Amino acid sequence: MKVIAHRGASGYLPEHTLPAKALAHAMGADYLEQDVVATRDEELIVLHDIHLDRVTDVSEQYPGRAREDGRYYVIDFDLAELRKLRVHERVDAAGAAVYPGRYPLTGEPFAPHTFSEELSFVRGLNKSTGRDVGVYPEIKRPAFHKSEGVDITSLFLDVLSDQGYTQASDPIFVQCFDAAELKRIYDDFNCELKLVQLIGDNAWQESDTDYDALRSATGIEEVAAYVDGFGPWIRQVVEPDKDGRPVSTGLAERIQAVGCEVHPYTLRRDDLPPGFSRFDDAARFLREELKVEAVFTDFPDLIRA
Numbered sequence: 001m002k003v004i005a006h007r008g009a010s011g012y013l014p015e016h017t018l019p020a021k022a023l024a025h026a027m028g029a030d031y032l033e034q035d036v037v038a039t040r041d042e043e044l045i046v047l048h049d050i051h052l053d054r055v056t057d058v059s060e061q062y063p064g065r066a067r068e069d070g071r072y073y074v075i076d077f078d079l080a081e082l083r084k085l086r087v088h089e090r091v092d093a094a095g096a097a098v099y100p101g102r103y104p105l106t107g108e109p110f111a112p113h114t115f116s117e118e119l120s121f122v123r124g125l126n127k128s129t130g131r132d133v134g135v136y137p138e139i140k141r142p143a144f145h146k147s148e149g150v151d152i153t154s155l156f157l158d159v160l161s162d163q164g165y166t167q168a169s170d171p172i173f174v175q176c177f178d179a180a181e182l183k184r185i186y187d188d189f190n191c192e193l194k195l196v197q198l199i200g201d202n203a204w205q206e207s208d209t210d211y212d213a214l215r216s217a218t219g220i221e222e223v224a225a226y227v228d229g230f231g232p233w234i235r236q237v238v239e240p241d242k243d244g245r246p247v248s249t250g251l252a253e254r255i256q257a258v259g260c261e262v263h264p265y266t267l268r269r270d271d272l273p274p275g276f277s278r279f280d281d282a283a284r285f286l287r288e289e290l291k292v293e294a295v296f297t298d299f300p301d302l303i304r305a
């Protein structure tokens with residue numbers, strides 16, 4: 001079971017900072033994840049959200065730059081402006097830490113960085129350690145970016161090509177929640193890279209994709225024509241039975257039946273899926289019962305152990 005470092009070793013350092021990536025690399029992750037969003041000047045940065053306010057000090061540095069909904073959007077800032085921000089552990093709308101047991105909110109000097117910089121950084125770490133860690137980038141909210149006048153997918157594939165990621169055998173999976181966009185990557189860009197369809201919940205409104213239909217045998221089969229794997233939410237592959245014991249939902253089996261890999265997200269020590277009280281039991285269930293090929297985790301070292 002391969003270890004995908006979800007936003008780096010984000011259980012220990014603020015998500016998507018370069019130190020979090022270096023730590024995940026040292027902890028033995030097989031892949032490092034990059035969530036990718038576009039700036040106003042069409043640069044790509046590594047950040048989980050299209051918003052800045054939950055993981056940076058944007059409201060202090062750029063007061064008055066929020067939209068009417070009170071949120072600060074990456075797409076409203078140029079890269080040079082974003083470089084001045086400090087990145088911190090994720091907070092909720094009230095400013096409290098989402099995971100209180102993690103890295104403290106002490107204003108450490110972590111800065112945002114570009115997608116291109118991170119790919120170079122990973123290559124550097126691979127050289128200096130002699131390891132061959134892959135990358136696992138996600139195109140965030142392509143429909144939103146399009147509505148703002150930016151074709152993020154085109155920019156994203158250009159960066160990958162410039163950085164030498166062009167072939168199916170390269171150590172990379174490209175992931176997206178938007179099924180239409182993944183199909184576009186396959187059909188219109190003739191992309192040979194390995195693709196992963198993420199499966200969300202319709203309530204999240206992450207994209208126009210109907211995830212209920214996608215999870216059916218027919219839905220899986222349709223998408224399997226052009227992807228190599230699926231990234232379901234962990235609660236979509238394992239659920240408690242009437243006695244509270246974890247059992248498969250059948251989704252992992254449906255995906256494996258069409259020859260695709262299963263890469264569930266996200267196994268967290270401090271937010272275990274229902275039916276488990278220990279991280280090790282959840283990891284063992286994924287590996288031995290569901291036989292998933294990879295797992296996203298905030299704690300790469302715990303999976304390795």
Ligand code: CA
Binds near residue numbers: 033
């Ligand atoms: Ca992601």
